[in-house]
Amino acid sequence: MSLLVTGSIGIDTVETPFGKRQDVIGGSAIYFSYAASFFTPVRLVGVVGEDWPGGHRELFKDRDVDTAGLEVRKGSKTFRWHGSYVENLNEAVTVEVDLNVLAERAPKIPANYLESKYVFLANTHPVLQQEMLASMKNPNLAVADTMNLWIQTEREQLCKLLSKIHGLVLNDGEARLLTEKKNLIEAARNVLKMGPKFVVIKKGEHGSLLASKDDTFVLPAFPADKVVDPTGAGDSFAGGMMGYLATQGNYSPATIKRALAFGTVVASFTIADFSLAGLQAATRDAIDQRWHDYKQAMSF
Amino acid sequence: MSLLVTGSIGIDTVETPFGKRQDVIGGSAIYFSYAASFFTPVRLVGVVGEDWPGGHRELFKDRDVDTAGLEVRKGSKTFRWHGSYVENLNEAVTVEVDLNVLAERAPKIPANYLESKYVFLANTHPVLQQEMLASMKNPNLAVADTMNLWIQTEREQLCKLLSKIHGLVLNDGEARLLTEKKNLIEAARNVLKMGPKFVVIKKGEHGSLLASKDDTFVLPAFPADKVVDPTGAGDSFAGGMMGYLATQGNYSPATIKRALAFGTVVASFTIADFSLAGLQAATRDAIDQRWHDYKQAMSF
Numbered sequence: 156m157s158l159l160v161t162g163s164i165g166i167d168t169v170e171t172p173f174g175k176r177q178d179v180i181g182g183s184a185i186y187f188s189y190a191a192s193f194f195t196p197v198r199l200v201g202v203v204g205e206d207w208p209g210g211h212r213e214l215f216k217d218r219d220v221d222t223a224g225l226e227v228r229k230g231s232k233t234f235r236w237h238g239s240y241v242e243n244l245n246e247a248v249t250v251e252v253d254l255n256v257l258a259e260r261a262p263k264i265p266a267n268y269l270e271s272k273y274v275f276l277a278n279t280h281p282v283l284q285q286e287m288l289a290s291m292k293n294p295n296l297a298v299a300d301t302m303n304l305w306i307q308t309e310r311e312q313l314c315k316l317l318s319k320i321h322g323l324v325l326n327d328g329e330a331r332l333l334t335e336k337k338n339l340i341e342a343a344r345n346v347l348k349m350g351p352k353f354v355v356i357k358k359g360e361h362g363s364l365l366a367s368k369d370d371t372f373v374l375p376a377f378p379a380d381k382v383v384d385p386t387g388a389g390d391s392f393a394g395g396m397m398g399y400l401a402t403q404g405n406y407s408p409a410t411i412k413r414a415l416a417f418g419t420v421v422a423s424f425t426i427a428d429f430s431l432a433g434l435q436a437a438t439r440d441a442i443d444q445r446w447h448d449y450k451q452a453m454s455f
Numbered sequence: 456m457s458l459l460v461t462g463s464i465g466i467d468t469v470e471t472p473f474g475k476r477q478d479v480i481g482g483s484a485i486y487f488s489y490a491a492s493f494f495t496p497v498r499l500v501g502v503v504g505e506d507w508p509g510g511h512r513e514l515f516k517d518r519d520v521d522t523a524g525l526e527v528r529k530g531s532k533t534f535r536w537h538g539s540y541v542e543n544l545n546e547a548v549t550v551e552v553d554l555n556v557l558a559e560r561a562p563k564i565p566a567n568y569l570e571s572k573y574v575f576l577a578n579t580h581p582v583l584q585q586e587m588l589a590s591m592k593n594p595n596l597a598v599a600d601t602m603n604l605w606i607q608t609e610r611e612q613l614c615k616l617l618s619k620i621h622g623l624v625l626n627d628g629e630a631r632l633l634t635e636k637k638n639l640i641e642a643a644r645n646v647l648k649m650g651p652k653f654v655v656i657k658k659g660e661h662g663s664l665l666a667s668k669d670d671t672f673v674l675p676a677f678p679a680d681k682v683v684d685p686t687g688a689g690d691s692f693a694g695g696m697m698g699y700l701a702t703q704g705n706y707s708p709a710t711i712k713r714a715l716a717f718g719t720v721v722a723s724f725t726i727a728d729f730s731l732a733g734l735q736a737a738t739r740d741a742i743d744q745r746w747h748d749y750k751q752a753m754s755f
Contacts, residue, residue, distance in 0.1 A: 244637065244638075337544065338544075338679075338680060338681065338682065339660075340678050340679060340680040341680045341681070344680065358661070360639075361658070361661040361662075361675075362661075362662075362673075362675060364675075364678070371678045371752070372678075372752055373662075373675035373676070373678050373752070374675065375661075375662060375664075375673035375674065375675050376673070378640050378664070378671045378672075378673050379638075379640060380638060380640040380641045380644065381638065381641070382638065409755060412755035413755045415755075416755050450755060452671070452672055452673070453753050453754070453755070454753070454754055455709060455712035455713050455715075455716050455750060455753070
């Protein structure tokens, strides 16, 4: 089933202990789309400026990603982010950020996308996320991501969004900020009181945690002895998770666990190289193989 | 099979967000012994001073813990530790520490303990750990813990110890300090080069990681929505792990995984209350039940 994603598309400059890459492709919707496309057709909604490099348009040519919703806006500039993981591979320091086109009006969702049954609202202003969601015709599953900035400055709008979505994906620091609870299990349960049927807390190198009314589930990260560039790991995780869910049509605890495990494994490919190179080197077979290895390593 | 443990026995004062407890029982060997005794008979070797409260002698009366190796030394004072988790439940701030009797000569190992097949050398000076180990007659499995202090000040002696033991248990910060590697998988593999056949890295609320020549295994912590007092969690983990291993007589990857899972579950009882109260409220049946719940939650 088709999975719609809206989110950022950007040009990144990234520094890690393994080197520096200048003007590489990035953004939440890009990582999400690429990751999800291993599982299901993806519809990408996003906007870039006219500086968007031609080569980047070729990115999805071999993937089942519909880019009709990718608007190249005349007179605008693409979102740019420069981050450094040199001191700490678990947390980026933002060296510079230019919102550019992301600070303008949202991209239009193509009419044929509006009946998408699976929707992922990657991190952006919660008012925009609500507008996007409101325009969709009765999705089966709508999941959103968010970030510190909106928790701090747009809590009221974020709470409105939370009352309308099925699932929320956020990282540990964001969960603590949103709920003012240090214990992550307690934080997750408090998020559920705000509306979503389930919440996934991403803990970076420490894995992830899912909570729903009936289930609490923790998964470690895939053991990686070399993290080259963690950019996009969380978005790839969400992409793998949602991509798998879109193929299943049910949200049983077992299905959701398997989906989280796919997200975990897909993210492990992302972090093995800079920008999208790790995902580009992956195949569905390699993902399935690693998923089975991971499942095996978890069982006792 | 009998499991011998040597380590600290102390009187603790502990502050956490849930309150303060003054002059409660503590020490690595105490937590380890209590935890391991759910699985196998334990032989405790340690030394306290004549201030050791009479009530504490009753501690193991219903447990299969042989305290013939617990020396109450005339003219000496018991080890005391005062720690606070008020700011951070994941890491204690030491308010005050008095080594007292721990700075004197080591306790004598009773002659009938010397043939113990399972030995755990809880954290103490690596020269003492080597002496203890040298006095044992060919144990099947000898595992040690250590701490930052010895890594920084007694690296040479610690390396000698590492070349003589089967397994090392330490926490994430210690593993990074010992190997100068930030990535924990890489750190674990570097520890293996120092001698041990396996290494277990404890990550507190983030679970644990085991590495051996053929296996890398990560386990999340048991999801706990209330951590009252984390003191002794790592020692209880080691006690549950070693206690289970002592009943198995093999170290297959599957056995070691199950042992780590038992350690994880036993530690989850410890942190639910102050001092030993959490472990004292546990039963083998409750541990087994939680182990099965945990195993179930891990499988997908």
